[in-house]
Amino acid sequence: MTALSPHPDRLLPADPGTRDVARRLYGEVAGAPILSPHGHVDARVLLDDERFPDPAALFITPDHYVTRLLHALGVTYEELELGKDARERDGRKIWRTFCRHWDAFLGTPVRFWLESELAEVFGIDEQPSEASADRLYDELEARLSEPGFRPRALFDRFGIEVLATTDDPADDLAAHLALREDPTFRGRVVPTFRADRYLTPGTPAWAPALAALAEASGIDTGTYAGLLDALRSRRAFFQAAGGTATDTGVLAADATPLSDTASERIHLAGLAGEVSEAEASAYRANLLYRFAEMSVDDGLVMQLHAGVHRNTHRPTLERFGPDTGHDLPAVGGYTQPLAPLLRDFGTAPGFHLVLFTVDETLFSREIAPLAGFYPSVFAGAPWWFLDSPAAIARYRAAVTDSAGFAKTSGFIDDTRAFCSIPARHDMSRRADAAFLANLVVTHQLTEDDALGVARRLVDEQPRRVFKL
Template identity: 55%
Template sequence: MKRLRLHDDRALPLDPAARDIAREIYAATRSLPLVCMHGHVDAAVLADDEPFPDPAAMFITGDHYVTRLIHAAGVPLEWLGVGDGPDVERDPRRIWRTFCEHWHLFRGTPSRFWLTHELVEVFGVDRAPSPGTADLLYDELCERLAESRFRPQALFERFGIEVLATTDAALADLAAHRRLAEDGWGARVIPTFRPDSLVQLGHPGWAGEVAELGRRTGVDTATYDGYLAALRQRRQDFVAAGALATDHGHESAGSEPLPAQEARRIYAAALRGQIGAAEQAAFAGHMLFEFARMSCADGLVLQLHPGVLRNHHAGMLRRFGPDRGFDIPVATEFTRALRPLLEAFGHEPRFRMVVFTVDETSYSRELAPLAGVYPALHLGAPWWFLDSPGGLRRFREAVTDAAGFYRTAGFVDDTRAFASIPARHDLARRIDAGYLAELVAGHLLDLDEATETAIDLAYGIPRRLYQRADQA
């Protein structure tokens, strides 16, 4: 029976001299607290603190990194427990068997690294998934999940998480966050304001959501000016709940402001259902500019995740909903797109912006030079298709020349899979240790500087960047 193994030197440099240095640097960061400023864990999981139901729910069904690759091999998503229809598999053991039958698909992917770390390091099991071990492994994991030390809050403590930011729709009731705050977790699990559906004028439920925004805030959203006032009020609700950031998943990085009268006209036309694609895009860019203005006022860090064509397959969206692995990268332009926003707010002391991309070609050409000159702009870690050993390494190689280390924003795990959080941070720390070690081995950096930088990348930088603006 094949056993899983975590090698002590995994993801460290192959060159022996650099590897020895990397070990020393990594040793200084491996036990640092985790600062998780962007992710998708549901706060209710922690507020309820109920045992995870089964291995399929823990590792498979809610993790589109896992389901998408098995689906690409021809396996219906229903077989993995995804969806609500009559054909959806409800037996978690059968779902687990399907996963184990396709374990080989993850070779060479970051998911293989994370899953192996979860199984071995978090759950203490070492049977390699396979058709022959599926049931034994399932039963072993069920025994672990029944223990109190594997409940969400216990794992949170064991992972060493100092702060976990969730990502919450602008209309979220934040009830789970209130319950956590009442239990003393308010500063450790915090919401992030994500208003995407309220600025996507072509979204089928947009008018209804805008009306609900008005009801929740007590502000008349029948006018554009009321809409802006309601968004400001909702942001304050999030600030009161502990939020430190906003998050925006626009398709482009466009930030051209519209004249006020034109914004009012487009908004009114959208309420009537008379809006075209060009007007939708123009309004989204205008609202990104307005959200930057709001961040200058309330101090929330603005996180931008552009360059993804979301829900690439309309039929799959209708059947299974969003976030099923069908968000596909597109080429993204930043230099001209962000110019209006950065000209207006790039030197504002209270404004902080973190830009992420899945278009690697823009790292050295656009984003690093921009972050290397605008005080407000910081570079987010690789995400989605790039949070891999190679992607993390290429990021450092592409941005360090123009932006250095201190214009980056720290690592974000960007995950719905709670148990994968320490695995993702561990991988990032190993890659950074290796990159810094090679600078030391090449006599380009002293070891004490490299170690200090590694500690800052893992902990110091995100803690400073995301602190409240009045404390910065």
Template identity: 55%
Template sequence: MKLQLDPDRLFPADPATRDVASGLYSRVADLPILSPHGHVDPALLLDNTPFGDPSELFIRYDHYVTRLMHAAGVQLSDLGIPDRTTGAAVATPREVWRTFCAHWYLYAGTASGYWLQHAFVEQFGIDLHPSIDNADALFDRIDAALATDAFRPRALFSQFGIEVLATTDDPMDDLATHRALAEDPSFAGRVLPTFRPDAYLNPAAAGWADNVHRLAEWNGSAASSYSGYIDALAGRRRHFVEHGAVSADHGVFQPLAVDLDPSAAAALFDRALAGTLSDDEQRAFAGHMLLEMARMSVDDGLVMTVHPGVLRNHHTDTFTRFGPDTGHDIPATTTYVDSIRPLLQKYGTIPDFHLVLFAVDESVYSREVAPLAGFYPSVYVGAPWWFLDAPDAVLRFRSAVTETAGFYRSSGFIDDTRAFLSIPARHDMARRLDSAFLARLVREGRIDTPTAERIIVDLVDAMPRKVFKL
């Protein structure tokens, strides 16, 4: 069987609607990629060193890929992930690749399968479905391509048409890599840092007290001072703004905002450093700091993005043995209306404050996020994220939010990926799906063709530029 990409993939089956979708897609197919939220290591582009072997590139670090094989009974050590408790040998890259090819059938109908197929065909010219019989030949073919200059990260950055790529960075990062890229005359792209302070805001986070001390040392302030802690966070945000950052990202379990007066917050801070906070008090302090981050975004202009609703490291034994990001992060129910209301009461109508709300709980988009974005000038609907960045889920998302918030209260697509080679596949998927959705509205007489033509371009270009202040 041939592995191929249907030119009309993801378009409606009805021929007339498919033709409309195809025409809309043609207007955006070649537009530059704007990626304002992702997890690619900026050193990849600064150093421009060749990628590793095919297993490292497509399997080892992609929990979308490893989790399905693990569910089918494959051990993570057989996928090249070391067991931290035993130090036992892991499978070789070629063995990992053989295991993956033997389980290729698992990815039929999944977003991962769609992205992998796109990369195999478009980037490597592979026209065979992976199998145990051709695994070694495919490994050698990809490995040989990765050794060429055409597959160096900078060459692919240009080939993919990436204009802006945002990374996700620790608040204490010196951002030297970003500075070097910005000053390199041989590199024309924009690689922007993103302020990600979760481990500095939540007293329940591992290493929180140590992070507070790091802030204090940098700021020259007393570690035990709440005011010094706030000043240091603001200072680190300024450092990011000076290095081109446009947003601050918050990965919380629930988007809880708590409005405490400074004396109450200082008292909780002192007790947090002493390790005497109850669970409820930890949540209250973290919620207060989420509101403080909104205040700082009003002051410094950083777009505030909130990514809630994932119970990370669901399986304790797997986390102990193999660490985080190994496939067992699970979506949870998310609520916004009550929990984030204190933040919106203060800042929801302030001009130039941008708050982008994401979810992996599908029901919250129509029930809460779209209505909030349909009233508060600050609120934008974040694109389908993580478990929802898949074809059918993206179409359900558009149906869920558009009737309430329209198209122009949404963020534009977010690829949210560490897998550099999947970026063009993900953005192309989003462009096709938005074209398909708009085509249906045209065919149903709900919007006219010129309106759809304007919207499809704005979803790809104007909206991410506006929402993320690009």
């Protein structure tokens, strides 16, 4: 049997003196409450508080970090049963496949998260393998049957203070509202307004999205003006339900405004199925500008995730849907595309714009310089392909010179896998402790200053940036 025992000094520096400093810094924040201002866990998981179906449904099928790498090694999504209803999947079979490929995750942040979850959350002390798969599955199944491993008990055990979800503007937020009124739930789960479906006329999802928004808001979205009114109405609804932020994902960050007349014409052309690609792009850029305008008015934080080619493998999209691992990084840019938006709103009081990227050259070239001038701009944490220890260190080095620590967002776990939340935050806290310790031993920071920064990165920063 190969033991599963994550090292207490993992990710901390190898040099003994630096490691001692890092231990003290990490120890200061290791048990701090988790503030998760951007993620994808369904609020209904906590409202219903039902036991997780099986180990595969907990660790594998909801996590495209896991499934995409298995797919890259030749494991088909049919083998992982992603096309099936969750209640019809053979969890044991999927788990065996995962255990057979356990070594595929060596050296990846996914391995760090999975080891932390298995050992520290579930008390598993044996490495997954083909030989141990059934034994571990049975052990995990037994744990999942215990009251202490239901979602609410784990929420409390993980020390989660705030958990943000991601929600369509037409969502009724019933789960969020019920949780707020439930005296037995002590946590805080807040919605995030995600209006991507409304950005691009002519796409298959656009007209149905307008219809759903009209039904939810009671406002006719058959006109551009009506769409804006409906979005404003739903933003107010999200705020009333506890929401503090929006999120937008686009390939390009162009935010050039159009006249109302031009926007109305394109809107009607989109409904008639007669919109050109150039018109659709101009409409999308205009709406991105309007989203910033709305954030200035209502105070919702604007998160912008740009530079991702979504759903690049059409057969996988058609068979298994989006968010199944075939979104890929694009070369991005913010300074020029956002120039009109920042010209008009970059210094607006109370406006917060958090910029994320999967093109890490942007951190030093554009995002940090923007955050180092505009009061509104914050450098979003390394995200998606960059949320690894090495990339976190590069992010800190790239951003700190131009913008310091105060213009960063705090860690973003961006996860659908509920039990990975504490592991991901722990990884970030260890990586930041290592970075700060190196500044201390090279006499760029005192240890007291580093302790203050470490505390702020996990508490004050996310509270302030996301208005929590």
